[in-house]
Amino acid sequence: MHSRRILVWAFLRSLRGWLFTALLASGAASAADPPRSETPSIDPEAFFAAIVTVQARALPDARSAATLGTEREGTGVVIGKGGLILTIGYLIVEADNVKIVDDEGHVRPARVVGYDHSTGLGLIQPIAPFDVSPLKLGDSGKLAESDPVLIVNHGGRDEATRAVVVSRRAFTGSWEYLLDRAIFTSPPAPNWSGAALIGTDGSLLGVGSLIVRDASEGNPHLPGNMFVPIDALKPILSDLIKTGRRAGPARPWLGVSTDEIQGRLVVDRVSPEGPADRAGVQSGDIILAVGAEGVRSQAEFYRKVWGRGAAGSEIPLRVLQGIDIREIKIRSIDRMDYFRQKPTY
Numbered sequence: 001m002h003s004r005r006i007l008v009w010a011f012l013r014s015l016r017g018w019l020f021t022a023l024l025a026s027g028a029a030s031a032a033d034p035p036r037s038e039t040p041s042i043d044p045e046a047f048f049a050a051i052v053t054v055q056a057r058a059l060p061d062a063r064s065a066a067t068l069g070t071e072r073e074g075t076g077v078v079i080g081k082g083g084l085i086l087t088i089g090y091l092i093v094e095a096d097n098v099k100i101v102d103d104e105g106h107v108r109p110a111r112v113v114g115y116d117h118s119t120g121l122g123l124i125q126p127i128a129p130f131d132v133s134p135l136k137l138g139d140s141g142k143l144a145e146s147d148p149v150l151i152v153n154h155g156g157r158d159e160a161t162r163a164v165v166v167s168r169r170a171f172t173g174s175w176e177y178l179l180d181r182a183i184f185t186s187p188p189a190p191n192w193s194g195a196a197l198i199g200t201d202g203s204l205l206g207v208g209s210l211i212v213r214d215a216s217e218g219n220p221h222l223p224g225n226m227f228v229p230i231d232a233l234k235p236i237l238s239d240l241i242k243t244g245r246r247a248g249p250a251r252p253w254l255g256v257s258t259d260e261i262q263g264r265l266v267v268d269r270v271s272p273e274g275p276a277d278r279a280g281v282q283s284g285d286i287i288l289a290v291g292a293e294g295v296r297s298q299a300e301f302y303r304k305v306w307g308r309g310a311a312g313s314e315i316p317l318r319v320l321q322g323i324d325i326r327e328i329k330i331r332s333i334d335r336m337d338y339f340r341q342k343p344t345y
Contacts, residue, residue, distance in 0.1 A: 023047060023150065023160065023202075042202045046133045050078040051196060053101035053154035054087050054110075054124065059340050062094035063271070074193030075154040076100060076124065077204055079137060083130025084241070086233065087194040088209050089115045089122035094339050098124055102132075103156060114240030117335045118251065119232040120177065120209060123240050135196070138203030140229035143183060144168065149205065150198040151189040151225065161189040163224070166216040171226055172298040174257040174268060176305075176335075179228065184215040186224035197227045205230050245336065249310030252332030256281060263296050267319075274338055279330040286320040305332075 023044050054076040058065055068090055076085040085100065092098060098110045108130060113123035143149075143165055151161040163185040171182035183206045189195060195208030206227030215224025236246040255274025259266050267285040270277045287295060290304035305315055311334035319326050 023157070047135070047202065048152075048156050049103050049132050050135045051103065051152050051154060051156060052076045052078065052085060054085070054091055054194060055099045055101065056092050056095045057097040058094045059096045062096075062340055063338060064090070064093045068093065072193075075152075075191065075195045075208065077194075077196045077207070078130075078132045078134045079204065080134050080241075083126045083132055084113065084134070085110070085124045085126075086204075086207060087122050087124060088207055088228070089117070089120050091194060092122045092124060100124070100126055100130075101154070102130075112244075114244040115336075116236055116240060116246050117177075117253075118246065119179070119236070120228055121207060121233055121240075135198075136203045137230050137234065138199050138201065138205045140183065140205045140231045141181075143199070143205055143229075148200060149185060151185065151192075151195050151208070152198055153189065153191040153195040153208070155191060159190055161187070163187060163189060166222055166224060169217060170299065172302065174259060174298070176253055176256070176302060178299060178302050179232070181229060183227040183229055184212065184224055185227065186215045186222040188215075188223050189225055192225045195225075195227075197230075250334035250336065251306050252309065252311045252313050252315060253335040253338065254281075254305065254315060254330050254332055255338065256287075258287065258298055258301065260297055265295055265297065265301055271338065275330045275333055279328050280326075281317070281319065281328060281330070282321060287317060288320055288325070289318040291316045291318075311335075311337075 054074050056072045058070040072091045074091045076087040079086045092112050095112055100108050100110050108126040110124045110126045113125050115122045145165055147165045149163050151163050153159050166186045167184040168181050171179045188211050192208040192211055196204055197206035199205045206229050208225055209228050210226040212226050213223050214221040216222040239247045254276045255271030256267055256276045257269040259268045265287040267283055270281055270283055289295060293304050295301040308315055311332055313332050315330045315332050317328045319328055
């Protein structure tokens with residue numbers, strides 16, 4: 001086994017933060033782990049009451065059903081008054097019916113409050129009053145490699161996982177998605193969708209998005225999870241509550257999923273009836289350039305597309321289609337305009 005892997009797992013075994021011990025043991029700290037004066041007092045019952053199950057059913061003809069399915073389940077975290085709940089957005093995209101299940105097993109109907117494609121975050125709220133103390137939003141900007149964290153999903157104490165931050169770096173997704181400073185943790189946690197990333201002060205530092213094989217940089221790669229930093233929510237939270245989306249012009253969206261293969265950007269999937277599909281882009285095409293600017297990675301591609309203006313801008317692509325190089329102009333749209341109607345908004 002490689003030395004880095006040995007060091008990480010040894011650190012995990014020795015991790016003995018009083019906060020984590022208290023939460024996992026329902027508040028009963030052991031003699032070996034007495035409360036420290038600098039550690040905040042946290043009520044475990046109130047803490048776990050703020051972690052809920054999110055259940056969503058998408059519209060029967062939802063465009064996202066092909067990749068996400070129609071029945072979705074994950075975790076939500078109460079962060080505001082009236083039971084305002086933060087979750088990962090892909091759970092509630094094109095949702096026709098949303099429910100939450102609290103830590104006592106009570107099922108409550110909910111509505112979608114907002115969704116942001118740029119961060120991947122979403123907000124929901126129970127329709128009836130839900131009197132739960134919200135978790136404090138932490139400062140994810142201070143989170144660094146080797147920092148201990150706790151990952152809590154809707155399984156509560158039984159599935160809470162101690163982990164370590166193994167990387168802070170940019171993340172690009174094939175679905176025209178980029179985070180500048182995503183949080184990567186290891187070891188992998190179960191039921192990661194919407195899971196809460198908790199710091200040693202009990203604050204919320206991130207929202208679970210994915211399980212990945214390369215959470216750590218370099219070799220050896222450690223498997224783990226990717227979290228959306230909570231700092232990405234703060235500038236847009238009030239907008240999402242007021243209007244359901246962030247203020248300002250939307251980014252241009254083309255509807256292409258890509259893979260980076262041997263220094264080439266290959267189209268893996270084209271969203272049916274999306275802008276790229278209508279313009280003639282096909283699965284298997286190799287994207288060579290945006291205008292006159294060559295691209296070889298997802299990050300280069302996205303930044304060059306987004307740099308050409310807001311949604312509605314014409315995006316010129318040069319693609320290798322079979323043995324032919326084609327110049328294709330795509331009229332971009334707002335990603336939200338591609339989704340089917342959302343009756344829960």
